[in-house]
Amino acid sequence: MSETVASRSRIKDPSQAPSGHQAIEWARRNSPVLDGFVRKKVNDGSLRGKRVAVVVHLEAKTAFLATVLADAGAHVVAAGSNPWSTRDNVAAALVERGIEVHSTRGSTNEMWEADLSRVGDTSPDYVIDDGGELTIRMARDKPKLYAQLKGVSEETTTGVVRLRELERLGRLPMPVVAANDAALKHMFDNRFGTGQSTVQAVLALTNLRMAGKRFVVVGYGWVGRGIAAYAHALGARVTAVEVDPIRALEAHSDGHEVADMTTALSTADIAITATGGIRAITSRHFDALKPHVVLANAGHHDHEVDVPALIGQADSVDEVRPGVTRYRLGSKPVYVLSEGALVNIAGGLGHPVEIMDLSFSVQALGCHYLASNDLSPGIHQFPLELDKAIATAKLASRGITLDHLDEDQTDTLSEILDADTYQSWGNE
Numbered sequence: 001m002s003e004t005v006a007s008r009s010r011i012k013d014p015s016q017a018p019s020g021h022q023a024i025e026w027a028r029r030n031s032p033v034l035d036g037f038v039r040k041k042v043n044d045g046s047l048r049g050k051r052v053a054v055v056v057h058l059e060a061k062t063a064f065l066a067t068v069l070a071d072a073g074a075h076v077v078a079a080g081s082n083p084w085s086t087r088d089n090v091a092a093a094l095v096e097r098g099i100e101v102h103s104t105r106g107s108t109n110e111m112w113e114a115d116l117s118r119v120g121d122t123s124p125d126y127v128i129d130d131g132g133e134l135t136i137r138m139a140r141d142k143p144k145l146y147a148q149l150k151g152v153s154e155e156t157t158t159g160v161v162r163l164r165e166l167e168r169l170g171r172l173p174m175p176v177v178a179a180n181d182a183a184l185k186h187m188f189d190n191r192f193g194t195g196q197s198t199v200q201a202v203l204a205l206t207n208l209r210m211a212g213k214r215f216v217v218v219g220y221g222w223v224g225r226g227i228a229a230y231a232h233a234l235g236a237r238v239t240a241v242e243v244d245p246i247r248a249l250e251a252h253s254d255g256h257e258v259a260d261m262t263t264a265l266s267t268a269d270i271a272i273t274a275t276g277g278i279r280a281i282t283s284r285h286f287d288a289l290k291p292h293v294v295l296a297n298a299g300h301h302d303h304e305v306d307v308p309a310l311i312g313q314a315d316s317v318d319e320v321r322p323g324v325t326r327y328r329l330g331s332k333p334v335y336v337l338s339e340g341a342l343v344n345i346a347g348g349l350g351h352p353v354e355i356m357d358l359s360f361s362v363q364a365l366g367c368h369y370l371a372s373n374d375l376s377p378g379i380h381q382f383p384l385e386l387d388k389a390i391a392t393a394k395l396a397s398r399g400i401t402l403d404h405l406d407e408d409q410t411d412t413l414s415e416i417l418d419a420d421t422y423q424s425w426g427n428e
């Protein structure tokens with residue numbers, strides 16, 4: 001019997017497809033750049049017949065990206081970059097659209113690893129990755145297929161850091177586009193997208209209000225400063241914890257308190273990690289936690305809030321609301337949201353669609369750039385002219401036109417030097 005996309009896929013329940021289609025259609029309707037300017041550009045034939053693995057949080061916006069690439073002629077295979085963020089209805093809808101999927105929400109770590117392995121076994125030409133999750137596993141477990149990869153476009157800060165490390169070790173034989181480093185990605189997605197959706201998820205999961213809360217953000221990078229701005233806008237009193245003096249000074253200049261972890265946690269009602277590392281809040285900080293503190297994570301790794309250490313020290317663990325786990329440390333209750341996974345995606349709706357219209361325009365064009373240019377191995381910046389083209393298309397979709405500089409508004413040397421001197425230098 002010949003294999004079909006459905007028989008090759010591992011999803012939870014094909015009957016959930018109708019609501020998945022609706023969610024993808026909503027994403028499409030609110031993604032004018034990806035559905036317009038970008039769709040036109042990637043439809044030039046350079047992706048036709050290419051195998052593209054999409055390993056990003058598997059929900060509606062990602063699914064729409066996958067369909068745009070499939071419509072351009074690519075053979076797309078998808079899996080989730082974190083098992084807690086997969087939407088089973090969207091996965092089912094993708095399979096109905098002819099895209100192979102390996103993912104179910106909340107799968108065990110072993111099942112998730114097996115899913116990524118199956119995607120790697122399809123021998124992709126290009127990977128659209130998040131956190132480098134597929135790329136580093138292919139480097140480790142499938143050296144032959146890894147060597148055949150033609151390119152990777154990487155979504156997030158942690159992934160770019162990991163892939164730079166592979167490059168430093170001499171283990172990056174293909175070109176990589178650092179999609180995260182595109183202005184249209186990190187300045188909007190990491191900051192505004194994560195800022196809004198993290199605060200939104202914390203409020204929705206807890207049914208608490210933000211005004212008057214003592215709110216700690218650990219890590220004041222693009223993500224941390226976005227979260228701080230949205231929490232502050234809703235009336236929270238924000239304290240930032242940083243290890244980088246420049247970022248700490250920036251937090252201070254933005255009007256927030258800055259403190260070391262123990263001081264900050266001792267008064268915190270809510271603390272969110274956004275460092276990109278692991279164990280940002282760990283056992284040595286537990287004594288400082290105030291009773292009833294709410295802890296959550298917005299960074300890539302599930303272990304920024306050290307949940308295994310909490311489990312190890314807790315006298316009891318129970319779920320007090322969906323997505324809210326209580327750990328009793330002696331008589332002190334501590335709450336963790338979404339098991340410490342990225343709270344805005346695992347415990348919320350993820351970034352606003354309009355933000356992902358930008359991020360996934362960068363990803364689609366990053367993949368197209370890899371397929372239509374002969375790039376050298378190593379990390380490449382996303383071309384500035386593409387960044388500007390996406391911004392222009394987004395502004396146009398909102399009916400916004402840009403001004404331009406006239407000649408007499410440009411600062412040139414001829415304004416300072418007399419005309420003869422200026423001309424004679426040019427002729428020497």
Ligand SMILES: NC(=O)c1ccc[n+]([C@@H]2O[C@H](COP(=O)([O-])OP(=O)(O)OC[C@H]3O[C@@H](n4cnc5c(N)ncnc54)[C@H](O)[C@@H]3O)[C@@H](O)[C@H]2O)c1
Pocket residue numbers: 156157158159186189190194218219220221222223224241242243244247274275276277279280298299300301342343344345
């Ligand atoms: N949740 C989401 O939807 C989402 C979106 C984009 C990025 N991310 C992820 O969020 C994380 C942060 O991304 P970013 O772009 O802000 O990175 P960034 O590098 O700009 O900022 C991280 C900051 O954390 C600080 N830091 C590191 N370890 C620390 C510690 N233990 N204590 C205090 N400060 C510490 C660093 O000095 C740095 O300023 C990454 O893992 C990234 O992949 C998540």
